Amino acid sequence: MKHATLADVAKATGVSVSLVSLVLSGKAAKRCSPAVEAKIKKAAKDLGYRANRLARSLKEQQTRTLGMLSIEVATTPYAGQLLSAAQKTARSHDYELLFVEVENNAKSIEEAFGLLAEHQVVGTLIAAYFHSEVKLPKTTPKNLVLANCISNANKGKYPTIIPAEYSSFMQSLKLLGIAGHKNVGLIIDEVEWPAVEGRTKAFIDAAQNFGWIRANERIYKCANTNAESGYRATLEMMLRDPEITAIACYNDPLAMGTYQALKELKIGIPAQVSVVGFDDLELISGGLRPGLTTVRLPHYQMGREAVEQLIRICEEKDEIPMNVVEIQGELVVRDSVSVPRNTSASNSSSTDSALSNQEEEK
Amino acid sequence: MKHATLADVAKATGVSVSLVSLVLSGKAAKRCSPAVEAKIKKAAKDLGYRANRLARSLKEQQTRTLGMLSIEVATTPYAGQLLSAAQKTARSHDYELLFVEVENNAKSIEEAFGLLAEHQVVGTLIAAYFHSEVKLPKTTPKNLVLANCISNANKGKYPTIIPAEYSSFMQSLKLLGIAGHKNVGLIIDEVEWPAVEGRTKAFIDAAQNFGWIRANERIYKCANTNAESGYRATLEMMLRDPEITAIACYNDPLAMGTYQALKELKIGIPAQVSVVGFDDLELISGGLRPGLTTVRLPHYQMGREAVEQLIRICEEKDEIPMNVVEIQGELVVRDSVSVPRNTSASNSSSTDSALSNQEEEK
DNA sequence: CAAATTCAGTCAATCGTTTGACTAAATTGA
DNA sequence: TCAATTTAGTCAAACGATTGACTGAATTTG
Numbered sequence: 001m002k003h004a005t006l007a008d009v010a011k012a013t014g015v016s017v018s019l020v021s022l023v024l025s026g027k028a029a030k031r032c033s034p035a036v037e038a039k040i041k042k043a044a045k046d047l048g049y050r051a052n053r054l055a056r057s058l059k060e061q062q063t064r065t066l067g068m069l070s071i072e073v074a075t076t077p078y079a080g081q082l083l084s085a086a087q088k089t090a091r092s093h094d095y096e097l098l099f100v101e102v103e104n105n106a107k108s109i110e111e112a113f114g115l116l117a118e119h120q121v122v123g124t125l126i127a128a129y130f131h132s133e134v135k136l137p138k139t140t141p142k143n144l145v146l147a148n149c150i151s152n153a154n155k156g157k158y159p160t161i162i163p164a165e166y167s168s169f170m171q172s173l174k175l176l177g178i179a180g181h182k183n184v185g186l187i188i189d190e191v192e193w194p195a196v197e198g199r200t201k202a203f204i205d206a207a208q209n210f211g212w213i214r215a216n217e218r219i220y221k222c223a224n225t226n227a228e229s230g231y232r233a234t235l236e237m238m239l240r241d242p243e244i245t246a247i248a249c250y251n252d253p254l255a256m257g258t259y260q261a262l263k264e265l266k267i268g269i270p271a272q273v274s275v276v277g278f279d280d281l282e283l284i285s286g287g288l289r290p291g292l293t294t295v296r297l298p299h300y301q302m303g304r305e306a307v308e309q310l311i312r313i314c315e316e317k318d319e320i321p322m323n324v325v326e327i328q329g330e331l332v333v334r335d336s337v338s339v340p341r342n343t344s345a346s347n348s349s350s351t352d353s354a355l356s357n358q359e360e361e362k
Numbered sequence: 363m364k365h366a367t368l369a370d371v372a373k374a375t376g377v378s379v380s381l382v383s384l385v386l387s388g389k390a391a392k393r394c395s396p397a398v399e400a401k402i403k404k405a406a407k408d409l410g411y412r413a414n415r416l417a418r419s420l421k422e423q424q425t426r427t428l429g430m431l432s433i434e435v436a437t438t439p440y441a442g443q444l445l446s447a448a449q450k451t452a453r454s455h456d457y458e459l460l461f462v463e464v465e466n467n468a469k470s471i472e473e474a475f476g477l478l479a480e481h482q483v484v485g486t487l488i489a490a491y492f493h494s495e496v497k498l499p500k501t502t503p504k505n506l507v508l509a510n511c512i513s514n515a516n517k518g519k520y521p522t523i524i525p526a527e528y529s530s531f532m533q534s535l536k537l538l539g540i541a542g543h544k545n546v547g548l549i550i551d552e553v554e555w556p557a558v559e560g561r562t563k564a565f566i567d568a569a570q571n572f573g574w575i576r577a578n579e580r581i582y583k584c585a586n587t588n589a590e591s592g593y594r595a596t597l598e599m600m601l602r603d604p605e606i607t608a609i610a611c612y613n614d615p616l617a618m619g620t621y622q623a624l625k626e627l628k629i630g631i632p633a634q635v636s637v638v639g640f641d642d643l644e645l646i647s648g649g650l651r652p653g654l655t656t657v658r659l660p661h662y663q664m665g666r667e668a669v670e671q672l673i674r675i676c677e678e679k680d681e682i683p684m685n686v687v688e689i690q691g692e693l694v695v696r697d698s699v700s701v702p703r704n705t706s707a708s709n710s711s712s713t714d715s716a717l718s719n720q721e722e723e724k
Numbered sequence: 725c726a727a728a729t730t731c732a733g734t735c736a737a738t739c740g741t742t743t744g745a746c747t748a749a750a751t752t753g754a
Numbered sequence: 755t756c757a758a759t760t761t762a763g764t765c766a767a768a769c770g771a772t773t774g775a776c777t778g779a780a781t782t783t784g
Contacts, residue, residue, distance in 0.1 A: 002423075003479060005740055016764050021742060031762060053480045054416045054425070055740035058769045061364075063416070068461070072446075077439035077645065084434075087463050096481065099430070099461040101449050117365060118415045119458065227649030256649050263625070283439065283645055287589030287618050367770055378734050383772060393732060417770035420739045 004047035012043040020044070024051070057120065066090055066310060067116035067124040067141075068097045071104045071134060071149065077281055078299050079129045082147060085303025086125060093311050104128070110137035117141065123314040125306055131163055131195040143314050147306035148299070150194060159313065160324045161306045163297045165198025168329030172276040172295050173202055173248060175331065177210035181246040181274065181340045184212050187233045187258065188250040190221035199250060199278070218244065225250055230257025238265055238273075245273055245340035252277040252284040255292055255336075270338035280332050291334025298327045366409035374405040386411070419482065426457045428672060429478035429486040429503075433466045433511065438491040439643055440661050444509060447665025448487060455673050466490070472499035479503065485676040487668055493525055493557040505676050509668035510661070512556060521675065522686045523668045525659045527560025530691030534638040534657050535564055535610060537693065539572035543608040543636065543702045546574050549595045549620065550612040552583035561612060561640070580606065587612055592619025600627055600635075607635055607702035614639040614646040617654055617698075632700035642694050653696025660689045 006024075010017045015036060022028040023040045032040075043049075057063040068086055070079070087097050098119055102108045109126070116124055123143035126134055134149040146160040176184055186203045189196050200219070207215030220237055222229035230249060234257060237244060249255040255277035259269060267273050269290060277285060280296035305325060368386075372379045377398060384390040385402045394402075405411075419425040430448055432441070449459050460481055464470045471488070478486055485505035488496055496511040508522040538546055548565045551558050562581070569577030582599055584591035592611060596619060599606060611617040617639035621631060629635050631652060639647055642658035667687060 003482075006742095007740075017741080018743080018765075019763060021740095022763095025742085027743085028762095030760075033762060036762080050476060050480045052420075052482060052740050054420045054482055055769090056742075058414075058416045058420055058739090058771095059741050059743090061769065077442075079442050080438060083445075083461075084463055087461055091462070096477070097461050099445075099449055099459050100453070101446055114412060115458070118412045120365075120414060120416055227645075227651075231651070253645060253649060256645075260651050281645060283589075283615060283618075283643060284649070287615060287646070289589075289593070289622050368772095369770075379771080380735075380773080381733060383770095384733095387772085389773085390732095392730075395732060398732080414770050417739090418772075420741095421770080421772050423739065 003052070004044075004049045005052065006049075008047055009040065009044045009049050012047060013040050015040065024049070062122055063120045064095045065119060065121045066095050066097055066307070066314075067112070067119070067121040068099045069109065069112050069116075069124060069126045070099065070101050071126065071128040071132075072101065077283070078279065078297070079127075081299035082127050082303035082306075085300040086127070086147075086307045089304045089307040090311070093307075095307075095311060104132070104135055106135050106137040109135070110139075113137065113139075113141055123310045125310055127303070127306070130193070131165065132193055143310065145306050145310040145313070147302050156323050158323075159306075159309045161302050161309065162194070162324065162326055163302070164326035164328050165195050166202045167326075168295050168297065169199040169202040169248075169278060170206060171329065171331040172278070172293065173206035175293065175333075175337055176246045176248065176274060176276065177206055177212075179246075179274065179337060179339045182211060182213050183218075183241070183244045183340070184215065184246045184248060185218040185220065185237045185241065185244045186215075186248050186250075187220045187222060187230055187237070187254050189225050190223055196250070203248060222250075222254065226253045227257035227260065230254035231261045232257070234258040234261035235265070238262070238267065246337070247273060247275050249275065249277045252279045252281040252292060252294055255294070256284050256288060259288055259292075270336050272341045274337040274340070276337060278329075285332065285334065288336075290336055293334045293336045294332050295329040296332050297329050301327050365414070366406075366411045367414065368411075370409055371402065371406045371411050374409060375402050377402065382406070386413070424484055425482045427481060427483045428452055428457050428459055428669070428676075429474070429481070429483040430459045430461045431471065431474050431478075431486060431488045432461065432463050433488065433490040433494075433496060434463065439645070440641065440659070441489075441491045443661035444489050444665035444668075447662040448489070448509075448669045451666045451669040452673070455669075457669075457673060466494070466497055468497050468499040471497070472501075475499065475501075475503055485672045487672055489665070489668070492555070493527065494555050505672065507668050507672040507675070509664050518685050520685075521668075521671045523664050523671065524556070524686065524688055525664065526688035526690050527557050528564045529688075530657050530659065531561040531564040531610075531640060532568060533691065533693040534640070534655065535568035537655065537695075537699055538608045538610065538636060538638065539568055539574075541608075541636065541699060541701045544573060544575050545580075545603070545606045545702070546577065546608045546610060547580040547582065547599045547603060547606045548577075548610050548612075549582045549584060549592055549599070549616050551587045552585055558612070565610060584612075584616065588615045589619035589622065592616030593623045594619070596620040596623035597627070600624070600629065608699070609635060609637050611637065611639045614641045614643040614654060614656055617656070618646050618650060621650055621654075632698050634703050636699040636702070638699060640691075647694065647696065650698075652698050655696045655698045656694050657691040658694050659691050663689050 006017045006020050010020045020040050023032055023037050024044055090097050100112045102112045124141050125145050127147040128149035132149050134151050136151050144158045146158050150160055220233040222233050247258050249258055255275055258275050262269055262273055269275055277292045277294035280294045285292040285294045368379045368382050372382045382402050385394055385399050386406055452459050462474045464474045486503050487507050489509040490511035494511050496513050498513050506520045508520050512522055582595040584595055609620050611620055617637055620637050624631055624635055631637055639654045639656035642656045647654040647656045
């Protein structure tokens with residue numbers, strides 16, 4: 001039950017293999033009569049002929065396969081979108097994706113590079129599941145693109161597609177600033193990932209621009225970025241700084257914890273305290289009540305852009321590809337932000353129960 | 363900067379290509395002197411020789427590549443684990459994964475089959491992101507395995523790895539039954555997926571075994587399975603059936619909504635009402651307070667098992683592979699279940715506030 | 725010492741596709 | 755009518771790896 005080859009089609013039509021190849025790849029310019037051409041095409045169809053890409057690539061000395069190295073990317077909710085986008089984009093350019101998961105260390109990545117080399121991939125994409133630093137080996141294949149990660153050791157060497165942490169987070173901070181909040185807290189990861197750096201800077205700058213009070217003292221660092229951490233940080237924050245009217249969270253799971261703490265303290269969201277998250281994990285941001293205002297990171301676009309850049313450099317269409325592309329996040333406005341409670345409570349979107357809670361607290 | 367070939371190694375060592383091939387693939391039994399063997403190996407290493415799998419596969423007339431067709435699998439939180447497991451398992455058997463995303467219709471899948479055929483994959487895995495029915499074209503490649511999906515039109519034709527819906531859900535229902543609950547409600551998807559079918563059956567059987575009251579009337583069907591739906595269903599349920607002491611949810615997002623509704627109604631979890639979910643979406647189940655008791659579906663194991671079966675049938679090691687393998691979920695006990703309020707409140711893990719709420723209600 | 729065996733390798737065909745070089749017949753042009 | 759051109763194809767080498775068949779020399783055996 002082996003697959004039909006050019007030779008099979010040739011035999012069925014009574015012509016040479018060459019002619020079949022020429023006809024089926026549309027290069028038969030003036031070398032074939034219309035009648036024979038039709039016969040060949042019919043035979044190919046009847047036999048279910050499909051070109052053997054192995055043979056073709058061997059002859060052509062290049063494949064249309066891209067390597068996709070995923071740094072634990074696949075086991076997180078965000079991850080899939082990048083992968084999905086990468087695959088679809090590759091497919092739309094007639095490329096395939098060889099998928100390999102690696103650990104974030106030079107040895108594991110080097111091994112994967114070797115594998116991909118054996119498969120003669122023409123380019124490689126490395127993607128991480130959160131904006132982090134990737135540990136590359138000394139020697140890397142040509143045509144390498146980084147998505148959602150950076151390589152400090154090779155700064156500027158590879159095209160790199162990352163989220164615009166600063167300006168994306170700034171969007172939600174601006175929302176708090178414009179609403180009139182002056183007492184804003186930040187709950188953030190204590191580990192110095194690129195994402196943490198960018199978002200912290202945004203917070204500090206926003207504080208300056210909007211005249212936020214004692215902003216530096218209102219940065220709460222957590223060892224983990226899950227709901228539990230957010231819960232505890234928020235309890236601590238509201239205990240130490242009861243005048244806080246808005247909390248910016250490094251990500252949505254933290255914001256989930258913030259919700260829990262505020263509800264336990266009977267502090268209304270957003271009537272008494274506004275909350276913003278980051279990531280737009282639909283499961284959380286869309287599931288919380290009230291809906292969480294957050295920023296959606298463009299994982300889909302990152303995947304697409306990364307593969308498009310990769311294909312461009314593989315085909316050498318673009319001599320000077322831009323080295324670092326920052327992709328903007330998108331503010332997703334739901335119902336967790338209102339004006340601060342002391343400036344114009346009447347103007348807020350607070351519910352009756354939230355207002356009564358506010359009274360109880362005072 | 364092309365890659366070194368056997369010919370390059372041969373030239374560097376002054377021997378024939380054949381000998382290099384023999385030596386490097388370890389088949390040089392008595393055909394090579396130790397000295398020459400060492401020289402060849404050194405040259406190969408120095409040149410960074412890597413076998414060209416295209417050429418090898420062409421000659422051998424078979425690849426070590428598997429096709430992974432993913433039905434929108436990549437964009438969901440669960441998905442990654444199956445994919446990750448599939449890749450790692452394949453890798454551990456020296457197979458690679460060609461990853462393609464498809465839509466769940468015969469045309470899209472047929473197209474992908476064609477692509478995979480061109481790449482001469484030796485086997486194909488189809489995976490869905492939730493236990494659903496897959497629409498296959500009339501002709502399918504040999505060596506096809508289904509993971510987390512079934513094909514009713516081809517029942518028993520392909521090895522199929524699916525979660526054991528009935529017995530997995532039964533684990534958490536049993537927990538409710540043993541705790542002594544008699545008034546249990548179910549919130550479930552209205553669409554008749556295999557997952558819905560199995561879990562509904564488990565609920566009905568559990569109701570019979572444990573003597574649950576009016577179980578059939580306490581099945582609430584939702585158009586969506588998100589937190590919002592769970593919230594509304596729970597409000598309705600508690601309004602109509604205030605004596606309910608336990609709610610089983612079809613999945614964790616629904617349970618998240620159940621939490622919100624119960625908290626709004628000032629009904630303590632688990633003091634007054636116990637809740638169980640399904641899926642163990644860590645983001646939700648681990649993030650909720652109290653932690654949600656739920657069932658973890660073995661996506662990782664499914665991926666591994668599916669690829670192992672696939673490789674087995676590709677290599678024809680197993681003549682009679684089991685046709686449907688049901689993989690057991692694992693009960694993840696957190697803090698959302700206790701004994702029912704009316705039988706022995708003192709025995710429950712209820713908090714003071716929950717108990718006081720209970721008093722308020724009565 | 726001759727024959728048989730072992731050792732240490734080489735040769736050459738093959739997998740399926742591509743493509744520049746070639747050819748034989750038909751057609752055109754002068 | 756004969757050379758030149760066009761048409762309609764075929765030939766054969768190549769891509770890189772594999773492997774059964776082969777070979778010439780060295781060693782063992784009787």
